Amino acid sequence: MKIAVLPGDGIGTEIVAEAVKVLDALDLNLEMESALVGGAAFDAHGHPLPESTLKLAKEADAILFGAVGDWKYDKLDRPLRPEQAILGLRKSLGLFANFRPAICYEQLVGASSLKPELVAGLDILIIRELTGDIYFGQPRGKRTAVDGHFPGAEEAFDTMRYSKPEIERIARVAFDAARKRNKKVTSVDKANVLETFQFWKDVVTEVHKDYPDVELQHMYVDNAAMQLVKAPKSFDVIVTGNMFGDILSDEASMLTGSIGMLPSASLNDRKQGLYEPSHGSAPDIAGKGIANPLATILSAAMMLRFSLGQEAAADRIEDAVKKVLAQGLRTPDIYSEGTTKVSTREMGDAVVKAL
Amino acid sequence: MKIAVLPGDGIGTEIVAEAVKVLDALDLNLEMESALVGGAAFDAHGHPLPESTLKLAKEADAILFGAVGDWKYDKLDRPLRPEQAILGLRKSLGLFANFRPAICYEQLVGASSLKPELVAGLDILIIRELTGDIYFGQPRGKRTAVDGHFPGAEEAFDTMRYSKPEIERIARVAFDAARKRNKKVTSVDKANVLETFQFWKDVVTEVHKDYPDVELQHMYVDNAAMQLVKAPKSFDVIVTGNMFGDILSDEASMLTGSIGMLPSASLNDRKQGLYEPSHGSAPDIAGKGIANPLATILSAAMMLRFSLGQEAAADRIEDAVKKVLAQGLRTPDIYSEGTTKVSTREMGDAVVKAL
Numbered sequence: 160m161k162i163a164v165l166p167g168d169g170i171g172t173e174i175v176a177e178a179v180k181v182l183d184a185l186d187l188n189l190e191m192e193s194a195l196v197g198g199a200a201f202d203a204h205g206h207p208l209p210e211s212t213l214k215l216a217k218e219a220d221a222i223l224f225g226a227v228g229d230w231k232y233d234k235l236d237r238p239l240r241p242e243q244a245i246l247g248l249r250k251s252l253g254l255f256a257n258f259r260p261a262i263c264y265e266q267l268v269g270a271s272s273l274k275p276e277l278v279a280g281l282d283i284l285i286i287r288e289l290t291g292d293i294y295f296g297q298p299r300g301k302r303t304a305v306d307g308h309f310p311g312a313e314e315a316f317d318t319m320r321y322s323k324p325e326i327e328r329i330a331r332v333a334f335d336a337a338r339k340r341n342k343k344v345t346s347v348d349k350a351n352v353l354e355t356f357q358f359w360k361d362v363v364t365e366v367h368k369d370y371p372d373v374e375l376q377h378m379y380v381d382n383a384a385m386q387l388v389k390a391p392k393s394f395d396v397i398v399t400g401n402m403f404g405d406i407l408s409d410e411a412s413m414l415t416g417s418i419g420m421l422p423s424a425s426l427n428d429r430k431q432g433l434y435e436p437s438h439g440s441a442p443d444i445a446g447k448g449i450a451n452p453l454a455t456i457l458s459a460a461m462m463l464r465f466s467l468g469q470e471a472a473a474d475r476i477e478d479a480v481k482k483v484l485a486q487g488l489r490t491p492d493i494y495s496e497g498t499t500k501v502s503t504r505e506m507g508d509a510v511v512k513a514l
Numbered sequence: 515m516k517i518a519v520l521p522g523d524g525i526g527t528e529i530v531a532e533a534v535k536v537l538d539a540l541d542l543n544l545e546m547e548s549a550l551v552g553g554a555a556f557d558a559h560g561h562p563l564p565e566s567t568l569k570l571a572k573e574a575d576a577i578l579f580g581a582v583g584d585w586k587y588d589k590l591d592r593p594l595r596p597e598q599a600i601l602g603l604r605k606s607l608g609l610f611a612n613f614r615p616a617i618c619y620e621q622l623v624g625a626s627s628l629k630p631e632l633v634a635g636l637d638i639l640i641i642r643e644l645t646g647d648i649y650f651g652q653p654r655g656k657r658t659a660v661d662g663h664f665p666g667a668e669e670a671f672d673t674m675r676y677s678k679p680e681i682e683r684i685a686r687v688a689f690d691a692a693r694k695r696n697k698k699v700t701s702v703d704k705a706n707v708l709e710t711f712q713f714w715k716d717v718v719t720e721v722h723k724d725y726p727d728v729e730l731q732h733m734y735v736d737n738a739a740m741q742l743v744k745a746p747k748s749f750d751v752i753v754t755g756n757m758f759g760d761i762l763s764d765e766a767s768m769l770t771g772s773i774g775m776l777p778s779a780s781l782n783d784r785k786q787g788l789y790e791p792s793h794g795s796a797p798d799i800a801g802k803g804i805a806n807p808l809a810t811i812l813s814a815a816m817m818l819r820f821s822l823g824q825e826a827a828a829d830r831i832e833d834a835v836k837k838v839l840a841q842g843l844r845t846p847d848i849y850s851e852g853t854t855k856v857s858t859r860e861m862g863d864a865v866v867k868a869l
C-alpha cells in the first residue's frame with residue numbers, strides 16, 4: 160500500500176508529520192513517499208503541482224495532504240497559485256466525491272459559536288461533488304457583453320454545468336453513505352433559479368428510486384445556509400454540487416467550533432483518495448508548533464478506512480483521539496480553562512501513546 | 515407619491531395589511547394601489563406577474579411587497595411559479611441593489627442560535643447585486659456534453675457573468691453605504707476559482723480608489739460563510755454578487771434569530787425600489803394571524819427613507835417598533851417567557867399607537 164505524502168505550505172508540514180508518526184506507529188507496512196506541493200513546490204520547481212508530484216499521487220493508493228497557500232503567493236498569476244495544486248489533483252485523479260463530516264465532539268461543545276443544546280451530539284456528513292460544476296465548466300474568461308444590462312461592456316463569465324452521470328454517481332455515494340447512518344439525505348439545489356440545479360434535483364429524485372429505505376429531502380441552498388444555523392442536527396447527509404458544497408461545508412464545519420478537528424476525504428471511483436484536514440494552511444501560526452494535528456490524524460484514519468481497507472487500524476486512531484480529548488489535552492485552538500495546553504508534537508505523541 | 519402594494523401569497527396579505535395600516539396612520543398623502551402577484555396572481559390571471567401588475571409596479575415610486583410562494587405551485591413549470599414574479603420585477607425595473615440589514619435587536623438576543631456575546635449589538639448590512647450573475651446569464655439550458663467527464667451525456671448548464679459597469683455601480687452603492695456607517699466594506703468573491711469573481715475583485719479594487727476613507731477587505735465566499743458564524747460583528751458592509759448574496763444574506767439574517775424582524779430594499783438607479791421582509795411566505799402559518807408584521811413594517815420605513823424622501827416618517831416607524839419591543843410585545847416567532855404574546859393585528863395596532 161503506497162501513500163503519497165504531500166505536506167504543502169504553512170502548518171501543513173507540522174501537522175502531516177504528526178499524522179505520519181501515528182501511521183508509522185501502527186506498523187502496517189505502509190510505503191510512504193513525500194513530495195512538494197503548493198507554494199513550496201512553486202518555490203522549488205516553479206509550479207504548484209509539478210509533474211513528479213502528480214505522478215507520485217497518481218501511482219499511490221492514497222494521498223495524505225496537508226494544506227496549501229500563503230499570502231506571499233497572492234500576486235502570482237492564477238495558474239501558478241498554490242490552490243491550483245488541489246484543483247489539479249482533484250481533476251487529474253477524478254476525485255469527485257468529497258466527504259466532509261461536521262462533528263461536534265462532546266468535550267468541545269463549548270468552543271462552538273452556537274448554543275450548546277444546538278450542537279451537542281452534532282454529526283452531519285456533507286458530500287460535495289468535487290470535479291464538476293462551475294469549477295471546471297467551459298467556456299470561461301473575458302469577453303464583450305452582447306446581452307445583459309450593458310451590451311458592449313467588458314465582462315467576465317464562467318459556465319456552471321452538470322451532466323447526468325456526474326449527478327447520478329454522487330447521488331449514489333450519498334444514498335449509500337446515508338444507509339450506514341440515519342438514512343436521510345438532503346439534496347441542496349437552487350432549482351428555482353438554475354437550469355443546472357433543476358436537472359440536479361430531477362436526477363437525484365430519479366436515483367432515489369433505488370433507495371426506498373432512505374428518506375430524500377430537497378432544499379434550496381439559501382434555506383440550507385439558514386437551517387444549518389437554526390437546527391444543524393436536523394440534517395444527516397447533505398449532498399450538493401461543488402460550489403454550494405464549498406460554502407456549506409465550511410459553514411457547517413465552523414458551527415462545530417473546532418474546525419481543527421475535522422478531517423476530509425476526496426475519492427474517485429477506484430477508491431483512490433486524497434485525505435486532508437478541513438482547515439487551511441494558517442500561515443499566521445506556521446512554525447510555531449501550536450497547530451492542531453488532530454484533523455490530519457483523523458484524515459489518516461479516513462484514509463485507512465476508505466482507501467486502504469484497514470478498518471481496524473482506522474478505529475484505533477479514532478479511539479486514540481477520543482482518549483486524548485478525554486485526557487484533557489488541547490492545542491491552543493480548542494483550549495479552554497481546566498484543560499491542558501499542548502503543542503502540535505505533544506498532541507501527536509499523545510495519540511501514539513493512546514493507540 | 516405612488517406606492518404599488520403587492521401582498522402576494524401565504525402570510526403576505528396579513529403582514530402587508532399591517533404595514534399599510536402604519537403608513538396610513540402617518541397621514542403622508544400616499545397613493546396606494548394594490549395588485550395580485552405570485553401564486554395569487556397565477557390563480558386569478560394564469561401568470562405570477564400579470565401585465566397589469568407589472569405596469570402598476572413600473573409606474574409607482576415604490577413597491578411594498580409581501581411574499582410569494584406556496585407548496586401547491588411546486589409542480590408548475592418554472593416560468594409560472596410564484597418566485598418568477600420577484601425575478602421578473604427585479605429584472606424589469608432594474609432593481610440591482612439589494613439592501614439586507616442583519617440586525618440583532620437588544621431584546622431579542624436570546625432568540626439567536628449564537629451565543630449572546632457574539633450577536634449582541636450585531637448590525638451588518640449585506641449589499642447583494644440583484645440583476646446580474648448566474649441568475650440571468652445566457653446561455654442556459656440543456657445540451658449534450660462536449661467536454662467534461664462524460665462527453666455525449668445529457669447535461670444542464672447556466673452562465674455566470676458580470677460586466678464592468680454592473681460591478682462598478684454596486685461597488686459604489688456599498689462604499690457610499692459604508693461611509694454612513696463604520697467605513698468598512700468586505701467584498702466577497704471566489705477569485706481563486708472563478709473568472710467572474712477575479713474580475714469582480716479587480717473592479718471593486720479599482721472603484722475603491724475613489725473611497726480612500728473606507729477600508730476594503732476581500733474575502734472568499736467559503737471563508738465569509740465561516741466568519742459570519744465565528745465573528746459576525748467583525749463585518750460592517752458586505753458586498754457580493756447575486757448568487758453568493760442569496761446564500762450569505764440568508765445565513766446572516768438567521769444568525770440574528772429573528773428573521774421576522776428584518777426588512778429589505780431593492781433599488782434601481784432612479785431610487786425606485788421594492789421593499790419586502792427578508793422572510794418568506796410561510797404558507798404553514800398563513801391565515802392564523804400569528805405572523806410577525808414587523809419586518810414588513812420596517813420595510814415600509816426603508817421605503818419612506820430610500821424612495822420617498824420621508825426620512826422623518828421613517829424614523830418615526832423605526833422608533834415605534836423599538837417602543838413596542840420595549841413594551842414586551844411579541845408575536846409567537848420571537849416570544850420568550852416574561853413577554854406578552856400578541857397577534858399580527860395586535861402588533862400592527864401597537865406600532866400605530868406608538869407612532
Ligand SMILES: CC(C)[C@H](C(=O)O)[C@@H](O)C(=O)O
Nearest residue numbers: 242243245246405706707736
Ligand atoms: C482552495 C479552493 C480552490 C478550494 C475550493 O474552493 O474547492 C477550497 O476552498 C476547498 O474547499 O478545498
Ligand SMILES: CC(C)[C@H](C(=O)O)[C@@H](O)C(=O)O
Nearest residue numbers: 351352381597598600601760
Ligand atoms: C425566490 C428566489 C428566486 C429568491 C432568490 O434566489 O433571489 C429568494 O431566495 C430571495 O433571496 O429573494
